[in-house]
Amino acid sequence: MPERDTGISEPTLFQGSAEPLAARMRPRTLEEFLGQEQLLGPGRALGELIRRGDLGSCIFWGPPGSGKTTLARIIARYTARHFEPFSAVTEGVARVREIIKDAEDRRRHEGRGTILFCDEIHRFNRSQQDAFLPWVENGVIALIGATTENPSFELTSALLSRCRVFVLEPLAQEHIRALVQRALTDPERGLGRLQLEIDEDALEMLAREADGDARRALQALEAAAEYVVGKEEAGLPVRVTVLMIADALQRRLPRSDKSGEEHFNLISALHKAVRGSDVEGTLYWLARMLAGGQDPLYIARRLVRIASEDVGLADPRALTLALAAKDAYHFLGTPEGELALAEAAIYLATAPKSNRAYEAFGRATEAAQQYPAEGVPLHLRNAPTGLTRELGYGADYKYAHAYEDAYAPQEYLPETLRGAAWYVPTESGYEKTVRERMEWWAGLKKKAMEGRKDGMGMGQ
Secondary structure, eight states, X not given: OOOOOOOOOGGGTTSTTSOOHHHHTOOOSTTTOOSXXXXXXXXXXXXXXXXXXXXXXXXXXXXXXXXXXXXXXXXXXXXXXXXXXXXXXXXXXXXXXXXXHHHHHHHHHHOOOEXXXXXXXXXXXXXXXXXXXXXXXXXXXEEEXXXXXXXXXXXXXHHHHTSEEEEOOOOOHHHHHHHHHHHHHOTTTSSGGGTOEXXXXXXXXXXXXXXXXXXXXXXXXXXXXXXXXXXXXXXOOSEXXXXXXXXXXXXXXXXXXXXSHHHXXXXXXXXXXXXXXXXHHHHHHHHHHHHTTOOHHHHHHHHHHHIXXXXXXXXXXXXXXXXXXXXXXXXXXXXXXXXXXXXXXXXXXXXXXXXXXXXXXXXXXXHHHHSTTOOOOGGGSOOOSHHHHHTTTTTTOOOGGGSGGGOOOOOOSOGGGTTOOOOOOOXXXXXXXXXXXXXXXXXXXXXXXXXXXXXXXXXX
């Protein structure tokens, strides 16, 4: 069978039958592959395994356009195994069974192994993932799964135990630049026949705003090239300009999601920026989440949590403001209500911080779990009936308002927990005032106890 001609003449460059530029420029060897030096560089495990043709089942975890599919195809080349692409988005377990049967026949009759490349493997549920296990276990297939989601969240532990996980990073800007320049000069697979040139500022924009995604960069370049070729007859220069690239890229959508790992990474970054009193970081991560389509009321709930956990009683107004921002957004909606969230976030970031109330409640919760059945002291019990009064319920209770300073020293904890000191205020913000009050009350209690001892001594 003659080899298919991959060269595309200028008149048919942008016809629908032509492969996209990103597909044509896919690297075929490790030498052509750009980026991922942490995996493929000298002495690195993945690169050495591929070169030896010794790689078994594995998972490639990385962002779009980082080279997961390309690496899988290169592995098949280096290991002389049959490459069977498969998408968990469009195909199911029935197709997996067909591939397994073909793989068994191929190994039996040709002595040749099979690489089953499962793109978007995280789209398979747990029972579907289990369909791979026996065939990975007995070596009928080498499974290479590609995912943009954290495998530890999305894949079963049984499947992960049978696969090595390799983490791919977004391509660096220099790699995107090199890839674009390669596409412009390659006459067979790229745009070399068009003899296009790209302005330096256009190349810089493309490298920067591709966000490490090779596919995105090449798609934008191809769109810009299509525009140039279409305008060539009008006498315009055959150059790709920054305006063409900006038009081809259109709007950049912030990398975000509403339920996966990136969702938790972003809210973690926002929470930690507020806790760290960094206003700029706070505003950036807040804007990223909103631009990425995150529910603003979810963000509002997290701001309320931050006000309670990280600001605490160092500034009691923080909780009130966070709740007001939630109500303001609920009343105004998007985009006007987002400003209220931003104001609350700034306030929380610049407020004094204390997690002492958070820690104290945690310790009190532990005590409640450790001593879950301690009786309420008699003097604190409710006495609504004659029997309860006869049993001493409420006896000797001191009504605080009947005493000077509305304070009557008495015990409020069960016997086994008396003397506990779970809440220790800081010297920060309003909590300093709380600390002074607690110390004042402690002094009154100590004085009263000493007076009680002196009275007992005199009575003797």
